[in-house]
Amino acid sequence: MCKQNIYLIDLHTHSVNSDGTYTPKQIAKEAHEKGLKAVALTDHDCVFGLDEFEKAGQEYGVETISGIEFASYYESSISKKTEIHIVGLLIDKNNKVIIDKTKTILEQRIERNKKMTKRLTELGFPMTYEELCALAGHNHCSRTHYAMLMVKKGYVKDKNEAFKKYFAYNMPAYVPRILPTPAECIEMIKNAGGIPVLAHPTLYRMNDEQIESMAKDLRQKGMEGIEVMYSTYNTRQQYMINNIAEKYGYLKSGGSDFHGLNKAGISLGTGKGNLAVPYEFLTKLKERDGKQ
Numbered sequence: 001m002c003k004q005n006i007y008l009i010d011l012h013t014h015s016v017n018s019d020g021t022y023t024p025k026q027i028a029k030e031a032h033e034k035g036l037k038a039v040a041l042t043d044h045d046c047v048f049g050l051d052e053f054e055k056a057g058q059e060y061g062v063e064t065i066s067g068i069e070f071a072s073y074y075e076s077s078i079s080k081k082t083e084i085h086i087v088g089l090l091i092d093k094n095n096k097v098i099i100d101k102t103k104t105i106l107e108q109r110i111e112r113n114k115k116m117t118k119r120l121t122e123l124g125f126p127m128t129y130e131e132l133c134a135l136a137g138h139n140h141c142s143r144t145h146y147a148m149l150m151v152k153k154g155y156v157k158d159k160n161e162a163f164k165k166y167f168a169y170n171m172p173a174y175v176p177r178i179l180p181t182p183a184e185c186i187e188m189i190k191n192a193g194g195i196p197v198l199a200h201p202t203l204y205r206m207n208d209e210q211i212e213s214m215a216k217d218l219r220q221k222g223m224e225g226i227e228v229m230y231s232t233y234n235t236r237q238q239y240m241i242n243n244i245a246e247k248y249g250y251l252k253s254g255g256s257d258f259h260g261l262n263k264a265g266i267s268l269g270t271g272k273g274n275l276a277v278p279y280e281f282l283t284k285l286k287e288r289d290g291k292q
């Protein structure tokens, strides 16, 4: 895709290896068909799909970026404890520390999921852990897969109802995960030669002051990039995050957070229709890569 003669990219996507519906190969193919110059795969806590993704990129002639999206908790004197997400871009997909850490995170996720299955059954929604994994096609299931199973079994009318009533933070079926700290995520990503990027800060139920304070704090803790373009930002939010990026010396990143059919209305590259992340962001990220 080429608007006003600039090459466009997407630095935030998910495949079937986490909670998306496209395979890594299908993401690379779609990127090629949409004319994107580069695309990153950033599955939740997982690097499983990156070999397939790289190969598919070569096949379709699209630049593929190895990435990951870690979840973490953030807390400060002005923000109550919230789950935040940190994207790692340009990582070495064979880095042993990241591979080992994702294995530990997966074990903890499985343990949490078994508790959630028990909790839901007790709440009057009988289900088994095996049914959940069968629906997901793997064992690294997220709350999205639970919501899908609840819909499939006729317990709720749609995924929104499932999150609203049961899976959102502090709702009856919510079981917290054990997560690495932001500093641990940042260190792991840098150790793997990558750039840590604060993902979608507008999604953390924080006001502008809390977002800026978090961005300032995390920059001091070594965060290097921030998503200044994202599918759901309105003009005001994009302006606000862009100002924060410039004020605190963040590299700019952006992406759709494409999940295939699991996030209706969000397309690869274009998000809700207006997203246009310039290749220049990637050029600057690569310049920083390996320098710090």
Ligand code: AMP
Pocket (backbone or CB within 6 Å): 019, 044, 141, 142, 143, 144, 160, 163, 164, 168, 177
């Ligand atoms: P988990 O990693 O198991 O805690 O699940 C997190 C996933 O659930 C996220 O990646 C989102 O895709 C999805 N999610 C979280 N909160 C909501 C919500 N309020 N509505 C819809 N999906 C959500």
Ligand code: MN
Pocket (backbone or CB within 6 Å): 014, 019, 044, 259
């Ligand atoms: Mn997701």
Ligand code: MN
Pocket (backbone or CB within 6 Å): 069, 085, 199, 200
């Ligand atoms: Mn996220």
Ligand code: MN
Pocket (backbone or CB within 6 Å): 012, 013, 014, 069, 257
């Ligand atoms: Mn994401």
